[in-house]
Amino acid sequence: MAELTKELSQVALEDQTVGTPTVIVDDLHIVYKVYGSTSESQKGSAANALMRLVRRQGRPEMKEVHAVKGVTFVAHHGEAIGIIGRNGSGKSTLLRAIAGLLPPHKGAVYTNGQPSLLGVNAALMKELTGERNIVLGCYAMGMSPAEVRERYDEIVDFSGIGEFVQFPMSTYSSGMGARLRFAISSAKTHDVLLIDEALATGDRDFKRKSQERIMQMREAAGTVFLVAHNLDVIEETCNRVIWLHKGKIKMEGDPQEVLDAYNKA
Numbered sequence: 001m002a003e004l005t006k007e008l009s010q011v012a013l014e015d016q017t018v019g020t021p022t023v024i025v026d027d028l029h030i031v032y033k034v035y036g037s038t039s040e041s042q043k044g045s046a047a048n049a050l051m052r053l054v055r056r057q058g059r060p061e062m063k064e065v066h067a068v069k070g071v072t073f074v075a076h077h078g079e080a081i082g083i084i085g086r087n088g089s090g091k092s093t094l095l096r097a098i099a100g101l102l103p104p105h106k107g108a109v110y111t112n113g114q115p116s117l118l119g120v121n122a123a124l125m126k127e128l129t130g131e132r133n134i135v136l137g138c139y140a141m142g143m144s145p146a147e148v149r150e151r152y153d154e155i156v157d158f159s160g161i162g163e164f165v166q167f168p169m170s171t172y173s174s175g176m177g178a179r180l181r182f183a184i185s186s187a188k189t190h191d192v193l194l195i196d197e198a199l200a201t202g203d204r205d206f207k208r209k210s211q212e213r214i215m216q217m218r219e220a221a222g223t224v225f226l227v228a229h230n231l232d233v234i235e236e237t238c239n240r241v242i243w244l245h246k247g248k249i250k251m252e253g254d255p256q257e258v259l260d261a262y263n264k265a
C-alpha cells in the first residue's frame, strides 16, 4: 500500500503533463487453481490415470499456480505500455486481470473507463463471414448501425483481407484473422485497449499500420497495453515498458533502458 501511495503522489505531480490515471494496479495477486499431481509418483502417465479409474480415486490433487505476485503500477491517459518477459512470466495473466476477466486473489485493479482486450483468440465467429464479424464486432463494442456503416470500408481496407471479407473466417490464415481482429477492435477509440500479441502474425506493412493506429489511439487520450515477444514493436510503439519475471515486476521505465537490461539478462 505504501508503494501505491508513493505512486499516486507521483501521479498528482505528473498529472498536468502525462494525463490522468486510467488503470491502477495495487499489489495484485492472481492464482490459478489447477488439478494435477503434486508428487512424481502421481505424474500423469496413462498407467497412473488407469489406476486411478480402477481404484475409483477422484481427480488428482488441486494445486495452485501463483501467476502474478504483488504487481503495482499506475497507467495514464495517452500512454502505451509494453509488457515483456519470458514465457510464463505472467504477461497474459496480467492483461486478462486488467480486462476484468480474472478475479484478484489479493490486491485490486481500478480502471477509469472500459478496458477492452484484443487477443489473438478474441471471440470472432469462425463460421461467419468477415463481413458479419465486422458488423457484430462493432455492435459488440457499442457502435450504432450508422457508425458501423460509416467505418465498414475503412475496417476492410485496414485489414487488407480484400475479397475474403465475403468468406467465412474459417477459411482465413491466422495472420488474416489477426489483422481483421485488430482492424475491428481499433475502429473504436478505447479508454483502455489491451493487446496481446495481436501484431505477431501480421507482415511488416501491417505492423507499421498497426503501430500508427496505436499512436492515434494514444493521442485520442486512450491507454494502450501491448504484450509482445517482438521487442522492436515494443520499442517503437511504447513510452514505458514493464518487465515481468516470475509474476513480479523486475524493472519498469524508459523502453530503451528496460529493453537493454532485458536483453543482457
Ligand SMILES: Nc1ncnc2c1ncn2[C@@H]1O[C@H](COP(=O)(O)OP(=O)(O)OP(=O)(O)O)[C@@H](O)[C@H]1O
Pocket (backbone or CB within 6 Å): 032, 033, 034, 065, 066, 067, 085, 086, 087, 088, 089, 090, 091, 092, 093, 094
Ligand atoms: N488457465 C490457466 N490455468 C492454470 N495456469 C495457468 C493458466 N494460464 C496461465 N497459467 C500459468 O500462469 C503462469 C503465467 O502464464 P501467462 O500465460 O500469464 O504467462 P506469459 O508471460 O503470458 O507467457 P507466454 O509468453 O508464454 O505467453 C504460467 O506458469 C502458466 O503456466
